[in-house]
Amino acid sequence: MVLGLLIIIIPVATFLVAQKLPVMPQVFVEYPADSASPSHSPSISPSPSASVSPGLTIKATFQGLPIEFKNAIAVTLSAKNTDWTKVFTLNSDGTFTSLDLTGLDTTKTYDFILWGHPFLQVKKTIDLSKNPQTVDFGELKTGDLDKSNQVNSLDWSLMVQNYQVDNSSNE
Amino acid sequence: MSNKFFLTALCLSIMVIAESIWSANYLSAAGKIQIKTPLAIIPTPQATLSLESQNTTAKIGEDFETSIVVDPGVRPFQAVDANIFFDKDKLQVKEIIPTVTEEGAQYPQNTFDNVKGRLGVSLLLFNQPLAGKTAIAKVIFTPIAQGEATVNFDFLLGGKNDSNVVLYKEAVDSLGKVANLTLTVLP
Numbered sequence: 001m002v003l004g005l006l007i008i009i010i011p012v013a014t015f016l017v018a019q020k021l022p023v024m025p026q027v028f029v030e031y032p033a034d035s036a037s038p039s040h041s042p043s044i045s046p047s048p049s050a051s052v053s054p055g056l057t058i059k060a061t062f063q064g065l066p067i068e069f070k071n072a073i074a075v076t077l078s079a080k081n082t083d084w085t086k087v088f089t090l091n092s093d094g095t096f097t098s099l100d101l102t103g104l105d106t107t108k109t110y111d112f113i114l115w116g117h118p119f120l121q122v123k124k125t126i127d128l129s130k131n132p133q134t135v136d137f138g139e140l141k142t143g144d145l146d147k148s149n150q151v152n153s154l155d156w157s158l159m160v161q162n163y164q165v166d167n168s169s170n171e
Numbered sequence: 172m173s174n175k176f177f178l179t180a181l182c183l184s185i186m187v188i189a190e191s192i193w194s195a196n197y198l199s200a201a202g203k204i205q206i207k208t209p210l211a212i213i214p215t216p217q218a219t220l221s222l223e224s225q226n227t228t229a230k231i232g233e234d235f236e237t238s239i240v241v242d243p244g245v246r247p248f249q250a251v252d253a254n255i256f257f258d259k260d261k262l263q264v265k266e267i268i269p270t271v272t273e274e275g276a277q278y279p280q281n282t283f284d285n286v287k288g289r290l291g292v293s294l295l296l297f298n299q300p301l302a303g304k305t306a307i308a309k310v311i312f313t314p315i316a317q318g319e320a321t322v323n324f325d326f327l328l329g330g331k332n333d334s335n336v337v338l339y340k341e342a343v344d345s346l347g348k349v350a351n352l353t354l355t356v357l358p
Binding site: 006007011013014146148150152153154156157158160161 | 183186187190191193194197249250251252279280293294295297331332335337340341342343344
C-alpha cells in the first residue's frame with residue numbers, strides 16, 4: 001500500500017519541486033559590484049591616479065625582474081593585525097605614489113607587509129604619526145612560488161618540473 | 172499467498188527505487204539540485220623523517236652523532252628540507268656532514284645556529300631521485316650540560332615552511348610523520 005502510494009507520489013513531487021525551486025546559480029547572491037565592496041577588501045588601483053587622497057609613496061624593486069617589467073607585478077600591501085590591505089602595481093620607476101591610508105590611525109605605528117608573487121614578503125615598521133613621505137621596502141627576493149614566504153624544496157620542485165620548457169610550441 | 176505478496180512488494184520496491192533515481196536525475200538535469208560526486212581520494216603523506224643514533228645517552232664534552240634519515244615510502248624522493256630545533260642549553264652543533272654523494276645531489280641549505288638552537292639541511296636531487304630509506308646528513312653534537320636534551324624536527328602536517336619531503340615529479344609536501352630524538356646527557 002505504502003509502496004503504491006510512493007510510486008504515485010515520487011513523480012508528482014518531482015514535478016512540483018522542479019516548478020518551485022530556482023535554477024541553482026540563482027540561489028547564490030551575485031557578487032556585489034566593486035563599488036559596493038567592503039572597505040577592508042583589497043582595492044585594485046590600476047594606476048596611481050586612482051588613489052583618493054595624498055599619502056605615502058611606496059618604493060620597491062624585484063630581484064631578477066627586468067626593469068621594464070617593474071610595473072607588471074601586482075603587489076599587496078597590508079598592515080599587520082588590521083583588515084587594511086591595498087593591491088596596486090608600481091610605476092616603471094619602482095614607486096607607487098599617493099597611497100590612500102584611509103582606514104588607518106595616522107597617530108599609530110604599524111607593521112606594513114609588502115608582497116607580490118613570486119617574491120618573499122618584506123615587513124617595515126612605520127610610525128604614521130611622524131608623517132613619513134616615502135617607505136622603501138628595498139629588493140623583494142624571488143623564488144617563493146607557493147606563497148609560503150620561504151624558498152625551499154617545494155618551490156624548487158615546482159620550478160624543476162618546467163625546466164627548459166619555453167611553451168614556444170603554444171605560440 | 173506469501174510468495175505473491177513478496178513478489179508484488181519486490182516489484183513495487185524496484186519501481187520506487189527506479190523512480191527515485193529518475194527523480195534525482197531529472198532535477199539535476201534541470202539545474203534544480205546538485206548531485207555531488209565523491210571527492211577524489213587525496214593520498215595521505217607517507218614519507219617520514221627521523222633522527223637515528225646508536226645511543227640515546229652521551230657524556231658532556233664527548234661528541235654525539237645522529238643521522239637525519241628520510242624514508243619516502245614506496246616512491247623515490249627528489250628533495251628534502253630538514254629543519255630542526257635542538258636544546259641549545261644542553262647541546263651545541265659541531266658539524267653537519269652531507270652523506271648523499273650521488274651526482275646531481277646539492278645541499279642548498281646546510282647551516283646551524285647554536286644561539287637559536289636551530290639547524291637546517293636541504294637536499295635537492297637534480298639528476299636522479301633516490302628510493303628507499305636514506306641518510307641525508309650526519310649531525311655531530313657536543314653535549315654541554317647534564318639532563319634530557321631534545322632534538323625535534325620543525326614539522327606541522329601540511330606545513331610548507333617547515334620540514335618537507337618531495338617525491339619524484341611532485342611539488343607537494345609528502346612528509347607525514349617525524350621521529351624526534353631525546354638524548355640523556357650524563358656528567
